[in-house]
Amino acid sequence: MAMAQIELSDVTAVELVDSLPLVRRADPHNLSFFDGAFDFAFTAYLDDALFPWRVVEEMERTVRRGGFCVVAVDECGGDDVREIARLFLKSKLVDVANLQWMEEPTLLVTRFEYASMFHTVTDWYSAYVSSRVTGLPNRPHVVFVHGHCTTQLEETWTGLFSGIRYAKNFTKPVCFRHTILSPLGYEITLFNGLSGEIDCNGESPHSLWLDPDNTKTARLSKVVSLLKCLR
Structure with missing residues (x-):
């Protein structure tokens, strides 16, 4: 639902190994999707x-007519761009x-509301928990x-x-190596706690990843402790 709030839906990613939710284990050289299944395809690992020609062929096959294929590469010159463009036999270079x-x-x-203290606190909570549940080793950006406005x-x-x-x-297009969408305040346990009790029985991040459960809120006490340290 967090993706739907920023007008993203039905997003599927593929990886060679098992990964986070919404990521399907698949070979980009042989995608397990029907022809024209997507409106948009993106890769940063061509x-x-x-x-590479096979990856491009699969991108073109699985994107509908009139859709877009986007390739992000490290710094390259005009000859490199033309070489990549030549791989796309069914598409034309747009930009x-x-x-x-x-x-x-x-x-x-996706929401940053200082007008409401509730949304401010839930944004802190959601952002922190998202970074921990996904197993990030350090504090993310x-x-x-x-x-x-800032306060x-x-x-x-x-x-x-x-x-x-x-x-x-941002002054130009940005490509993120690793992004995590933080849930909205209405989708987390703190919001549910406004009208009922919060079950503070917790689980490890790995357990919640394998079996999501909104009643597991062991992270709540850790967030409160962090906020106290910042006072």
């Missing part, structure tokens, strides 16, 4: 593919743009998709996370 790369894991926060509460964000940026301030 350079690493064993057979070439320089990208800004974000190498470090980044949390995308945060990008606010919908930016609002003294900004200090808490900078205390909890490595860096804070606003999507509206």
Whole structure:
């Protein structure tokens, strides 16, 4: 539902090994999808593919007529661009743009409402729990998709996370190596606790990953402790 709030739905990713939810184990050289299954296909690993032409062929096969295929590569010249474009036998080159790369894991926060204390606290909670449940080793960066005015509460964000940026301030297209969509406040246990009791029986991040359960809120006490330390 968090993706739906920013107008993303039916998103599927593929990886050679088992990975996070929404990621299907598959070989990009031989995608297990029907012809024309997607509106849009993206890859940032064409350079690493064993057979780049085959990856491109599968992208074109699984994208509907009128859809888009996007390839992100490291810095390259005009000859490299033309070489990549020649791999696309059924498509035409629409545009070439320089990208800004974000190498470090980044949390995308889709609501940033300082007008409401509830949404501010739930954003802190959701962002922190998202980083822990997904097993990030260090504090991630945060990008606010919908930016609002800043207040003294900004200090808490900078205390909890490595860096804070606003999507509206990016000056050119950005490619993220690793992004995590933080859930909205209405979708988490803190919101459910407004009208009922919160079950504080917890589980490990790995257990919640394999079997999601909204009643497992062991992270709640840790977030409260963190906020106390920042005072």
